[in-house]
Amino acid sequence: MKRLASLLAFSLLATNAHASTLRCGTGLVNEGDSTHEVQRICGEPLERHVEEPVLNHDKGKLRGNPVKVENWIYDRGNGSRAYLRFTNDSLSTIETRR
Template sequence: MRARHLLLTALLLPLLAQASLRCGQNLVEEGDSVEQVLAACGAPAERKVNPPALRNNNVPKFNAAETQFWTYGPENGASRHLKFIDGKLVEIRVER
């Protein structure tokens, strides 16, 4: 029984942990919009936008999404990498 609880906890913990990033006195979290992150952190040092995949007739493919990859820093030896899908922050990574 105890092993089952440990396994369940190990599987669910990553789902419960939501990454956040401090920008000055502001805090951004996964789920925030592009606009919210811009307001809190300002313009990124690097920004790459990938439009949704298109069919031959220039209509977006089914379930195609725009992705954006932003980089802030380096600051204090760390770069912060943000990934957006369809305007929502889905991943925050810090690399030293």
């Protein structure tokens, strides 16, 4: 019983959480949703960062298989933020932090 209480207390103190779903008002967004769908449900993010493909400086060509990556941040209130990562316009990761 004491061990269970310790595990429960630890889980409540965790500051990072990975989820596959995020509630925005009365709507839900899920991993795999498009950037358009997420913005329609959650609105404009607080911050939006686009990671540009890496160039090979010797030849001026794209290195590897370039993908479009965007990172969005939503303010969840009470010091909590949701960090969403999109790969090729598809939501790939949802993480909340305090």
